[in-house]
Amino acid sequence: MTATILMEDKLRTLVGSEHVRPAGPEDAIGGTQPQLVVEPGTQQELAEVLRCTDEPGVAVIPRGGGTKLEWGNPPRRADWILSTKRLDRILEHAWADLTVTVEAGCTLQTLQDALAQHGQRLAIDTLWPERATVGGVLSTNDSGVLRLRFGALRDLIIGVTLALPDGTLAASGGKVVKNVAGYDLPKLATGALGTLGVITRAVFRLHPLPRGSKSLSFFAASLDEMQKCILAIQDSKLAHTAFQICCESAAQPEADILFEATEAGLAAQIALLGRLIGQRRAQEVPASIWGVREHFWSPLEGNEAVVKISVLPAEIAWTIQAIGQTAKTHNLQWRLCVQATGIGYVRLEGNAVELRLTIQELRTKMKQTGGSLVILHQPRTVERLDTWGDVGDALPLMSALKSQLDPRGTLNPGRFVEGI
Amino acid sequence: MMSGKAAVDSRIIEEFRAAVDPRGLITSHEELHTYECDGLTNFRVMPLAVLLPSNTEQVQAIVRICDRERIPFVARGSGTGLSGGALPVENGVVISLARMNRILEVDFPNARVVVEPGVINLDVTARVQPQEYFYAPDPSSQSVCSIGGNVAENSGGAHCLKYGFTTTHVLGLEVVLPDGSLVHLGGKTLDVPGYDLAGVFVGSEGTLGIATKITLRVMKKPECIRTLLAAFPSTNEAGAAVSDIIAAGMLPAAIEMMDNLAIKAAEAAVHANYPNCGGLLLVELDGPVAEVEALMEHVDAICRKNGAWEIRVAQSDAERVLVWKGRKAAFAAMGRISPNYIVQDGVIPRTALPQVMSEIARLSAETGLRVANVFHAGDGNLHPLVLYDRRIPGQEKAAEALSYRILELCVAAGGSITGEHGVGEEKKMMMSKMFSEPDLVTMQRVRCAFDPLQLSNPTKVFPTPRLCGEKPGEYVRHRLETAGLAERF
Numbered sequence: 035m036t037a038t039i040l041m042e043d044k045l046r047t048l049v050g051s052e053h054v055r056p057a058g059p060e061d062a063i064g065g066t067q068p069q070l071v072v073e074p075g076t077q078q079e080l081a082e083v084l085r086c087t088d089e090p091g092v093a094v095i096p097r098g099g100g101t102k103l104e105w106g107n108p109p110r111r112a113d114w115i116l117s118t119k120r121l122d123r124i125l126e127h128a129w130a131d132l133t134v135t136v137e138a139g140c141t142l143q144t145l146q147d148a149l150a151q152h153g154q155r156l157a158i159d160t161l162w163p164e165r166a167t168v169g170g171v172l173s174t175n176d177s178g179v180l181r182l183r184f185g186a187l188r189d190l191i192i193g194v195t196l197a198l199p200d201g202t203l204a205a206s207g208g209k210v211v212k213n214v215a216g217y218d219l220p221k222l223a224t225g226a227l228g229t230l231g232v233i234t235r236a237v238f239r240l241h242p243l244p245r246g247s248k249s250l251s252f253f254a255a256s257l258d259e260m261q262k263c264i265l266a267i268q269d270s271k272l273a274h275t276a277f278q279i280c281c282e283s284a285a286q287p288e289a290d291i292l293f294e295a296t297e298a299g300l301a302a303q304i305a306l307l308g309r310l311i312g313q314r315r316a317q318e319v320p321a322s323i324w325g326v327r328e329h330f331w332s333p334l335e336g337n338e339a340v341v342k343i344s345v346l347p348a349e350i351a352w353t354i355q356a357i358g359q360t361a362k363t364h365n366l367q368w369r370l371c372v373q374a375t376g377i378g379y380v381r382l383e384g385n386a387v388e389l390r391l392t393i394q395e396l397r398t399k400m401k402q403t404g405g406s407l408v409i410l411h412q413p414r415t416v417e418r419l420d421t422w423g424d425v426g427d428a429l430p431l432m433s434a435l436k437s438q439l440d441p442r443g444t445l446n447p448g449r450f451v452e453g454i
Numbered sequence: 455m456m457s458g459k460a461a462v463d464s465r466i467i468e469e470f471r472a473a474v475d476p477r478g479l480i481t482s483h484e485e486l487h488t489y490e491c492d493g494l495t496n497f498r499v500m501p502l503a504v505l506l507p508s509n510t511e512q513v514q515a516i517v518r519i520c521d522r523e524r525i526p527f528v529a530r531g532s533g534t535g536l537s538g539g540a541l542p543v544e545n546g547v548v549i550s551l552a553r554m555n556r557i558l559e560v561d562f563p564n565a566r567v568v569v570e571p572g573v574i575n576l577d578v579t580a581r582v583q584p585q586e587y588f589y590a591p592d593p594s595s596q597s598v599c600s601i602g603g604n605v606a607e608n609s610g611g612a613h614c615l616k617y618g619f620t621t622t623h624v625l626g627l628e629v630v631l632p633d634g635s636l637v638h639l640g641g642k643t644l645d646v647p648g649y650d651l652a653g654v655f656v657g658s659e660g661t662l663g664i665a666t667k668i669t670l671r672v673m674k675k676p677e678c679i680r681t682l683l684a685a686f687p688s689t690n691e692a693g694a695a696v697s698d699i700i701a702a703g704m705l706p707a708a709i710e711m712m713d714n715l716a717i718k719a720a721e722a723a724v725h726a727n728y729p730n731c732g733g734l735l736l737v738e739l740d741g742p743v744a745e746v747e748a749l750m751e752h753v754d755a756i757c758r759k760n761g762a763w764e765i766r767v768a769q770s771d772a773e774r775v776l777v778w779k780g781r782k783a784a785f786a787a788m789g790r791i792s793p794n795y796i797v798q799d800g801v802i803p804r805t806a807l808p809q810v811m812s813e814i815a816r817l818s819a820e821t822g823l824r825v826a827n828v829f830h831a832g833d834g835n836l837h838p839l840v841l842y843d844r845r846i847p848g849q850e851k852a853a854e855a856l857s858y859r860i861l862e863l864c865v866a867a868g869g870s871i872t873g874e875h876g877v878g879e880e881k882k883m884m885m886s887k888m889f890s891e892p893d894l895v896t897m898q899r900v901r902c903a904f905d906p907l908q909l910s911n912p913t914k915v916f917p918t919p920r921l922c923g924e925k926p927g928e929y930v931r932h933r934l935e936t937a938g939l940a941e942r943f
Contacts, residue, residue: 130697130805131803131804131805175645188650202896204893208868208869209868210803212610212873214870214873214874215871215877215888216888216894217657218654219896225645225649242703245703265563269674271677273677273742295741295742298747376644406645426648427636438900439899
């Protein structure tokens with residue numbers, strides 16, 4: 035107890051009393067109640083806070099906007115919430131060099147609004163951009179439909195600063211797009227769920243905002259027919275930005291395609307699309323269709339699951355069929371959107387026990403074809419399934435990496451793959 | 455230097471011989487000479503032996519012997535690297551992947567190709583070209599460099615401005631770790647759960663293990679490609695045009711720039727019919743015809759506004775090949791105007807170009823050494839070519855010093871000491887100009903997870919090798935430690 039009080043005093047001295055507070059029920063994570071919420075104001079302060087954990091063996095949960103805290107397994111322990119809320123500055127928008135350096139706690143919307151003033155964007159469309167932060171989006175590797183054209187966060191991040199549990203602040207990468215000096219730690223931090231270090235700032239390459247854009251939708255009579263369309267479009271000379279297939283219980287599959295180009299380019303591509311899809315007529319639709327996966331999380335009333343799948347592009351129709359059939363067997367309602375990259379999001383609704391069985395069956399099916407299934411939301415009324423599934427023969431290497439960077443298991447203990 | 459044979463007893467040599475196919479082991483002094491350096495020829499080390507495995511199992515068998523006997527090893531592709539990444543290490547062996555050169559799988563519906571590491575870069579495109587696909591990373595050496603080497607160096611090329619580097623196009627890897635175990639990183643699908651170890655492995659310059667299978671992404675060829683060539687009075691005007699193109703919201707497939715000295719050398723070598731100007735710009739746009747044509751008009755106007763006095767647009771493939779020929783031959787062309795030259799590779803934020811160029815000119819005047827400049831201008835990657843004559847006493851040292859001064863300018867401008875050639879042996883001492891000690895220690899902690907005994911291409915990349923604190927098995931002093939060249943942490 036004395037040690038805890040001393041530690042709290044130390045934290046208050048480090049970041050200011052007003053930025054250390056007792057954690058409330060709203061700060062609980064995966065059923066575990068942390069003791070404190072600490073909000074450092076600089077990356078140096080954040081690193082110093084972590085240095086304090088080196089001795090007493092405190093478990094730290096890094097937190098950005100808190101929109102995806104449910105992703106990952108519940109932590110084995112949770113003592114402090116380390117919030118990046120106050121690290122919210124855009125440090126440098128080098129617009130003429132198409133790069134931006136930003137602190138981890140800045141929300142995506144704030145960042146995009148600032149970039150848009152110079153006609154630029156970070157070419158990633160994430161969930162809940164008004165609240166999701168740069169650090170959180172990177173740690174969870176969230177990506178949307180723009181990925182088909184611009185790649186994932188791993189392809190856009192060019193520099194990172196990480197605070198390690200021993201208080202080290204380590205930078206890697208740089209501020210230039212092309213750079214091969216040293217190991218690529220920006221990629222390592224992306225998708226690591228904050229288990230190796232806390233991202234304090236990031237540098238991204240940017241893209242110009244499009245000159246014009248048009249979204250179109252068309253329907254196919256069957257999944258087989260849709261698969262043919264997917265392959266024809268992906269094998270064509272179309273330069274589309276995004277392409278997704280959306281489908282739900284007992285409804286025709288719908289394809290949405292996004293073009294970004296000059297006026298002349300848009301007209302030519304829409305004409306080519308028409309030739310590729312034959313009699314099916316593509317209709318212009320509002321851009322809001324690209325945000326559809328956000329709706330998979332609402333409403334959450336207790337008997338739903340949301341999973342992320344990754345399959346080969348040529349197996350999209352087969353995958354949708356497998357999901358439909360398995361869901362039907364277990365009497366579940368379902369809805370999904372799969373991008374042409376093979377990454378998709380699925381919402382399943384129904385009896386919690388059946389949901390659990392369905393996810394297990396689907397995970398096995400995905401695995402058999404080299405794909406994966408990660409659970410982003412699951413009912414609390416039945417025994418929890420592991421979020422991640424099998425990670426293969428690289429597990430010992432992943433554990434060794436964790437031991438090197440976080441030897442005491444301070445950061446997000448137990449939340450990542452296989453208990454890391 | 456210790457003679458090779460003396461350092462490893464004949465029993466181990468026989469074990470190596472048994473691990474590979476007949477003629478898969480080279481130990482004769484004459485034949486070993488071929489492997490004593492890579493494309494960076496001023497660093498040379500004779501290896502103990504060279505091994506040429508034919509498959510993954512043979513690579514594992516070799517590496518297990520190295521692990522057991524604590525013999526350092528260096529993997530080698532085609533040996534075209536320009537930073538000494540494949541330079542042998544003393545008392546170590548070279549593992550050449552040249553015989554593992556099969557394209558194992560071509561999957562058009564998923565746009566994936568699985569290759570062995572010794573496959574030549576251009577052969578991937580050649581294989582998928584009939585179906586109008588291509589492999590995007592295009593280093594200048596693409597007709598001879600290997601995919602395994604590209605993975606080690608995270609190779610770029612002129613078109614990475616739009617298409618990204620090797621790392622963007624590598625989805626999965628089969629890797630023999632430095633203890634001989636086999637792991638699979640990434641895969642054919644995206645976002646495989648777990649850490650992005652494929653992302654860390656690509657560009658690690660052979661220090662984390664040996665890739666034995668690589669899953670690549672190939673891309674559909676764009677509907678059309680147009681290349682514009684514009685002649686400017688100097689690189690300043692050409693640089694201003696580049697900035698305006700970017701500011702106008704365009705992302706060309708490539709933007710390349712050459713200065714007058716580089717143009718003269720290229721003309722002398724391959725007669726690309728370049729205008730004799732102070733700054734030459736190549737701008738390549740690709741995509742749907744209607745889009746490219748609309749944007750090309752814009753690029754043309756921007757170049758004219760910035761003082762271009764001659765503009766040509768290559769319409770046919772043949773014209774395009776000729777335009778690129780001069781650029782791609784630029785390094786080798788230096789032989790036409792200077793007996794010796796150093797190829798440097800630095801990166802600056804694009805906006806620092808005029809300032810850095812004038813500093814290079816000042817340094818050139820100060821040292822009396824000519825510097826030709828070839829740039830991937832779109833992404834700020836400079837390739838200054840420092841010209842010198844080895845026969846003049848002291849000039850080689852002066853040229854090396856000048857090339858390092860240029861790198862310091864790049865770092866001071868907020869850039870990098872290497873954009874695509876890698877750190878290797880050549881630039882490891884420059885790493886501390888760009889990274890702080892904690893940054894470098896953190897990277898080496900990552901290395902310790904992969905290679906606790908530091909056997910895989912040790913002594914490269916990092917200025918001060920650090921040994922890993924924790925390692926399995928009995929504690930054995932590392933040879934670097936014994937020699938006082940490294941400390942344990």
